[in-house]
Amino acid sequence: MKPLTVRQVTWRALRARRRDLARLGGWSLVEAFPALLAGLLVARAVDDGFLAGRLVDGLAWLGVLAVAVLVGAAATGRTYRSLGAVVEPFRDEVAAQVVRGALRDATRAGGRPDSAAMTRLTHQMEIVRDTFAGLLMVTRGFLFSAGAALLGLLALAPVAAALAAAPLVAGLVVFLAALPAMVTHQRAYVRAGERLGQSAATALAGHRDVLACGAQARVASEVEQRVSAQAAAERTLARMAVIRSLSLGIGGWSPLVVLLVAAPWLVDRGMTAGAILGALIYVSTGLQPALHTLVQGLGGGGLRYAVTLENILRVYPHLPPSAGETPGPRPSTGPVGGLPAAEVRGLTFRYGPNARSVLRNFSLTLADGEHLAVVGPSGAGKSTLAALLAGLVPPQEGTVQLAGTPVADAAPAVLARLRVLLPQEAYVFTGTLADNLRYLRPDADDDTLEVALDALGARPLATRLGGLDAPVVPALLSAGERQLVAAVRAWLAPAPLVLLDEATCHLDPAREATVEAAFARRPGSLVVIAHRISSALRAGRVLVLDGDVPVEGTHEQLLDRSATYRALVGCWDEPMTPSRTVERQG
Template sequence: MSRFGVRRVTWRALRARRRELAALGGWSLVESLPALLAGYLVARAVDEGFLAGRLVNGLAWLGVLGVAVLVGAAATGRTYRSLGAVVEPFRDEVAAQVVRGALRDATRADGRPDSAAVTRLTHQMEIVRDTFAGLLMVTRGFLFSAGAALLGLLALAPVVAALAAAPLLAGLVVFLAALPAMVTHQRAYVRAGEQLGQSAVTALAGHRDVLACGAQARVTADVERWVSAQAAAERRLARMAAIRSLSLGIGGWLPLLVLMVAAPWLVERGLTAGAVLGALIYVSTGLQPALHTLVQGLGGGGLRYAVTLENILRTYPESDHQRPSAPAVRPPTGPAGRSPAVEVRGLTFSYGPRARPVLQNFSLTLADRDHLAVVGPSGAGKSTLAALMAGLVPPQAGTVHLAGATVAEVDPAVLARMRVLVPQEAYVFTGTLADNLRYLRPDADEQTLEVALDALGARPLATRLGGLGAPVAPALLSAGERQLIAAVRAWLAPAPLVLLDEATCHLDPALEATVEAAFAQRSGSLVVIAHRISSALRADRVLVLDGGEPVVGTHEQLLARSATYRALVGCWDDDSVVSSRAASARPG
């Protein structure tokens, strides 16, 4: 992925948030008010106040400047809010791209999980977010501050604006001409650092073999080579600082020198002393700081942003992020009634070669529209069974079949359309409510979303948030609200199998009943890892896992056959309430 890919991704992110950028620009315009008025008001204070012997007039002009400074300071706080509305969604998009790429690599046939992906994600996302925000701030700061200063100079005298603008433009040209070389050297520095890290880790991990084979000199030379390469890249990068200083000298300090040298000539042409002072103020407090911030920002954070995002896009190409979702189709099945929805055969799983199996030679069959609740004490294997059914972890023995297809042999993209697993910790991303709900069914229209909200009792939440088009801030949602949004998202998914792994534990019992009833009426099969007795009462069958022989049956059958189930029922509720709920939950 070249720098053009970085440019394309960045521009696309900016275009997608034109409204937020417009708000940022509006507040930046107000913030630049002092830069626009400072030189003009000082010139009036000097010419019409202090030099004219009118102290009050001079102080009044400076008072107006003070008000402008206060207004600009108030606007500064608003610019940071607008900045967050642009930066945070962009960070989420890039993070989603990295996660998709890591999952794709881990779940492909010859892939292996990369435990370092999360570490890289956290570190690189922080760099991208912070430097992207810094780039926006320094760029808009330069445009508005320098633009305001040039307008102020133009208002004082066009010739003064021309004298200041010429060296400013020359300094910008010098810096921008050197920018591609700076990016190249920054990229070489980062690559050398990565190679050095890999070489050092390899040497340390195999130090016993290195000593046994007498290869110390060769390994040391290899590490030393990358140390030298990184040092050389850093020296080249440091030399670029001289070009930044040169551009600052030409664009920031030369205008001051030109104005001071030209001051007698300007006065002879009728420019007042106040106007000369105002021009110097525009250059020293407007143009010079704006250029300095831009050069340092682009030459520092800008280079890190370009190289880090380039690494991300190279490792997890943009095409994976932009590829349209596959059509929402059901997996192919045989003739009606031939293949169960879920069939588990001889399943065995343990978390280590010498660990006691969580499941051993376990078999289970679920028909279409079956509703199974799984209960048991903590650590009995309930969530493990859900992960095995979803194909997230491979068993040591046995097979899992969905609609007649062996999970281990199904392509991950197809498997994603065959089942959906909703964990206890629901994930909601920054974006609109509609975007969150369409995550697993991107073609769903608004009417479909409205039906889903009503079916799962999420209408009050949608109303409180402001409707389908309202922005969702995950940090402002409760755990139950996040679970409800995830439940609606899963209900909309085309997958015929839904696994709820304590996915409603933060909902109140009434809303939990509404959610489970909606899933039970939905086409397909439902497996609920239960955390309340009411979930077991609503199910067609209940599976009890307690570390011994699993037991399957109805609520009444298990009360008679399973001591573990009776104990769980006793812990969850008293007998009178259980009997009452059972009578209301079961027909006849």
Template sequence: MSRPSVRRVTWRALRARRGDLARLCGWSLVESLPALLAGLLVARAVDDGFLAGRLLDGLAWLGVLAVTVLVGAAATGRTYRSLGALVEPFRDEVAAQVVRGALRDATRAGGRPDSAAVTRLTHQMEIVRDTFAGLLMVTRGFLFSAGAALLGLLALAPVVAVLAAAPLLAGLVVFLAALPAMVGHQRAYVRAGEQLGQAASAALAGHRDVVACGAQARVVSDVERWVSAQAAAERTLARMAVIRSLSLGIGGWLPLVVLLSAAPWLVGRGLTAGAVLGALIYVSTGLQPALHTLVQGLGGGGLRYAVTLENILRAGPGPDGPHLPAPATGTPRFHPPARPVAGPPAVEVRELTFGYGPRARPVLENFSLTLADGEHLAVVGPSGVGKSTLAALLAGLVPPQAGTVHLAGATVADVEPADLARMRVLVPQEAYVFTGSLADNLRYLRPDAADDLLEGTVAALGAGPLATRLGGLDAPVVPALLSAGERQLIAAVRAWLAPAPLVVLDEATCHLDPALEATVESAFARRPGSLVVIAHRISSALRADRVLVLDGAEPVVGTHEQLMARSATYRALVGCWDDPVALPQTAATRRR
């Protein structure tokens, strides 16, 4: 399905808030009363008052005009309130679109963080909000003010309305004919700015490598090229102001010239001096300002709105963009997610090769591994050997240079992010906890989880004392007030509740004490599905069915007993990692 267009998104936002739009139009109608009555009241004041020798009558008509101006001013304040009710929710929706797009690109297979998303969420987002508000104001201002002025001219003298409307329409035609070219130049300007931001961000992020390789001149040249491109686009955009000036000259000033030139002829046809003056007032205070505001608004803010929103929609997810995985319904009692039916292995890695750079030594090379459904694997090895890289490869966060990763028979690279989220959950070392209630944090991956399921899971993972200290499931959670271990514990409960059959814990319990870590890992081991633990302590390996040893050479996999006999690295790790608690029985020993 194609992405929604700017026009469709705008109309959908307006239709969704028809009540607020109706209030804005209603107050705009009241606001336009001075534009509708100004010429008529001035004509009556001149013809029936001042020229007739009745000063008080003339002042009375002007007093009526003053009252209409006050009424219009009061209505102007109400229009801004109605405008806020339309603009702020629209801004929130577009911001959510930006975030969804950035998360989609960062979490899909082979995806990476998009530095331009920061520009879209800050600078471009504010442009959309401000220009959307400005677009609504100038459009409704032109429709009501120019419409009121034309109605007033018709009431004053139809022939005067024709003389004023003809150049007004000609000026509008000139402006609208040039509008597509203006949009194109504005689009080039916005994209040049975004490319400049990406180039500058990449240069700053890699400045050490740039200096080490002696590539300063090349990087400066690349960034300078984008600076020049943005400057050229801005100069071209500035030249389009000539078109706006031409349109204003034809539609705004030419009606005044026509009316002044035709004044003797109009008076000869019986038009009074007051009517001529009233017609000039309608043109100078109604039509001309309305056209000026419309041309400047559409030619400036309107172009920025269309192009910037188009850029955001282009980068965001489509209409059927990714959402959180829909969990299984109906969980009135404490029970784990359903075990998947028998089928292909939970994880199958085939001839996997990955390295950080084309000339870097591979972290993994021609690596293969099969993890059966329900199996518990621990990954151990020295720091920096590639354990977290393997976790990211299994989760589909980074693409391999060669080989494939399969989850439940599906190739990770071919799976959509939304489907991948239903297949695995990765818990990193730095746990994510957001401001909200404890229950909201725990239900993040399973929104329909009942309270008794939350309470049972909290107890099973040893998080009961934390929940009690916070004040229960409905208690507010402030991430800054939690320790690193407490945040990890909340993230572990959340992952246990997730409907995904595969859980990858990437040193996700490193800030817990050994006893609590054992409780958490034992709870995950009892959870139906498969478990991969990037171990922080050797006790994690002893709790696993099998252990994978990464040491920068040939990976070795086996049980604890097998590795003690086959792997010098594993023997060294067991000897070096001295836990303050007794090591548990191995999985193989338990099976005996």
């Protein structure tokens, strides 16, 4: 997929919210009434009222202008409400992509947390949100206010409109010609700030090592260089304000000078004093403020928006579909037409370019409805295989498909519908028990939750907590209780494939047997990273990973074919306590 540009992302966000933009434009049109009528009404008040000796008429025309101003002020409040409907969803989309990208980079093979991601998510994200809103406001303000002023000026005196428009266009040309250089300097400023954040985060994270090695001066010097570079970039950016002032002088103040100088000539051509005053009002209260707002907005916030969003897209190039857009076709979320639940072909994975391969040219097919146990010594790649099947890490070679869908190309939402992974460290959040259980299936009613609690033997825990509506405090639960809550949550998930990565290691053997039996009865397929012999005995097929060639078969077959499996069974059987005896028989 080709990375999106700032222009494409902005256009897509605006196009997806056409209705909200239309509402914003409608209120902006009402807001522009004072700019459209100001000069005409002042000209009437002067020529037909005050200069004609009719004070009441003059005041009446000014009263009409006051009413127009009040209507415009009321519309201004509405424009800000409409603006939020456009800006906030866009901000949420970009923030979600930053979070997804940072998590993906931190959890991929060889990846590590990026300290600059926090800068992008906080400082840079707020810049994008605020400047996107400002960009919309100044652009629509210039279009409607300057357009209304020019229309009013044209209706009042076409010659005066031509005299005012010429320097206005010249000022815009000067500003637009300088925009590329402004973008370059703004980009340098953003990059300098990001490098400063990375340097400072690295220095703070390793401060003990810095002190131990006596490298305080060197590290402080490196951070100081980053500070100086950012300060220099900011000073250069500030100097670009001269160009903005020049364009404002040409486009904003020159029309006033031109009209004042040309006033005698305009009077000779028949313009009245009221018309000249009205023309000056159009320029001073309409064209000049609109141009000033546009230049300051584009030259300040507009540049920050373009460069900051460009920087985010450089790191996280693909944004999710905007709200209101129709996403592309989605893969099937379950086995279709006899497709296997999971299919692995030629898989090779290592944790670094020079590391030993954890899995090498590995292939596996998991049929729909099959129950597979994965065993092996510590470090053999069991959890790595679970992560690869779940699509959390990409292999260096080979492919992984779930129900015919390649996990490498599947969006996170699609993967969530295809599989559920339950790791050893169970996550339970503060909230009610029902909230925790519905996390992967929000539409589940209370009866469904009750059935799940009974199926996995979690009824005593739910009773002790006080029922579905009882608050859950994770710190007050044992490791086994947290695993049980997470297991019920995973059992309720609609995904057809369940991956249990030592997810029941803190449960007693009897409770573990109940949980695994419930998952085995559940429609779909089950992969269990086994840590007890009973888990392997309950599975229809067992896969042994031992750092060499993987071996698979039933429990009895592997006792004959795999020395590693026999060794594991021996370790599991010793010491042979009564509980172990019961476990072996189960």
